Amino acid sequence: MDKFFSVSRWWSIVLKEFLQLRRDRVTFGMIVGIPLIQLMLFGYAINTDPKNLPTAVIVADQSEFTRTLVSALRTSGYFAVTEQLSTEEEGRAALAQGRVQFVLNIPADFTRRLLRGERPALLLEADATDPAATGMALGAINQIAQTVVKRDMTGLLAHLAGDPPPFEVRVHRLYNPENNSQFNTVPGLMGVVLTMTLVLMTGLAMTRERERGTMENLLAMPVRPIEVMTGKIVPYIVIGLIQSSIILLAAWLLFRVPFVGNLLAVYVSALLFIAANLTVGIMLSSLAQNQLQAMQMTMFYFMPNILLSGFMFPFRGMPEWAQTIGNILPLTYFNRLIRGILLKGNGWFDLWPNLWPIALFTVVMMVIAVKFYRRTLD
């Protein structure tokens, strides 16, 4: 009767656990959803060898050689020529705004000096904030130079062929010349930490009231939804700003991340980004029935953020569908903002293309959240 281990007792525990699991829809969703999402993201979206990186060319010298050179860039698969610019300033601006990853500069007297055997130089400027994004392409550049030599340096020009090639490709790694990957990761971490903690904390803050039954008490008091919502948010804004400051201090003191840009711009961007995350938290909390669900939903939200925002893997290496998802997430824009300000010294004009999407995201989320909150009144 009092066996040491009763199989039927044990089995009834197993059954009860399965019954409860089956009723917990969100957990069930996670059991199926998480491996699928992980497979899709890691299997298809992530690519550490990004190809077709947008490249601007400034061709001040149109000749057979330069045409071959540009087409060799294209056929290498690493470079996609997206813009033709005329001045070096335009090139720098395109890099600063993140429109292009590379700018190839062919000087005016390139062909003439090449024919004279003076070994002229081409200038390839790279946005090296993320060393992983540019590394492979820069590695391919000498191969490309050799292609040009093999194709065009024949016949009368055969004397120019050889190793080293008759021209030089000078690579300028802008913004992060030492290829220090921490300079990329540490500022990026700021957005990741803010996303994780703020979405989770606001999600919990609202569901906690519901779970403990204190929500009904709040609703019975003469307080308006907008007052409850904004009032509950304020402490988390402060927390977000403290977290930002800790990471900024660490970036500066421990990792020696360059602070090229404006600190005010950092905080304005951070504040906007914090607002975006808080609206996500409120959204999730109005969907979640309890604190556990709020946590699980935060996980769902967090995963694509960390993988598709350009925090861990080069954004431009991802296929188009993954970039589309990434382009919805505020973290994608915040990563560009914070790296742009700290490493590139971006000004307001350069920042704007990445500021407005976060603002738009926040407004849309806020509207949805307020709608959902009203419904919980009834």
Add this chain to the structure above:
Amino acid sequence: MSGADDDLAIDVRSLNKHFGDKHVVNNVSLQVRRGEIFGFLGPNGSGKTTSIRLMCGLLTPDSGSGTCLGHDIRTEADKIKREVGYMTQKFSYWDDLTIRENLNFVARMYGMEKPREAVNEALENLGLGARANQLTGTLSGGWKQRLALAACMLHQPRLLLLDEPTAGVDPTARRDFWEELHRLAAQGISVLVSTHYMDEAERCHKLAYIADGKLLAQGYAADIVAEQALHTWTIHGERLTELSDQLRRAPGVDQTVAFGAALHVSGRDAAQLEKTVREFSAAQGLRVEPSETSLEDVFIYMMNHSKNNAGAAA
């Protein structure tokens, strides 16, 4: 309409509320006078809580109308919230705040002019002055209930809506609580209180009984009892469970209710009931006596009756 009737604290007519396809509140009309303690009774899930939420503007009725303290329950929920003290069924103050912090919060929520004084006075009245800085979560059930009452009284409401305030509270604390309610009513505060306890029902000025969302009776306890026209006999003895089964099938008996060592046998047909009871008594040598039909007998009768009707309708 009777909108000018200043004498009514609550006056709602034909309230209906559905949750999904469930008709939770079905055509409920209810009037509570000023300074009256109005008992709201009914089994679990009968729609008491939903009705209370409708009356204080926490929920919007699907149809029906009414006023609470003269304010329209559909359009003036904000005004109602300001003048009503609502005590939720489940303790709903913050466990991770101290007693004083909870009261301070409530005082500020209602925009009281002198929150500090009001809170101090409430703590004094509660006898919690010394424990004001204790976390609320560590209080016992009885103390939590007293705190909840103090908190919902803090802004000096004219109407109290109390949703099963004494559930899980010991008898002494319950008695104190009811004495407090009567003191408040004497000051002119109206009280609507839902409960499961019959002794509490008898302490109310007036009663309403709700089952399956329908209001089955409303008025003074004596009137409600009289309305059902039930006659009751009490049988004393042992092995009453078997007896009860036999009696229920006998003519003239509408219901039997066990009260410890006694059995209440009720029926509408007085003559037939007496005949049956006397036959059983003679056959089994039991002591029987005619008794007053109690409120509990009537409520059990109404509940069974409404179920049977619902079954017949379905």
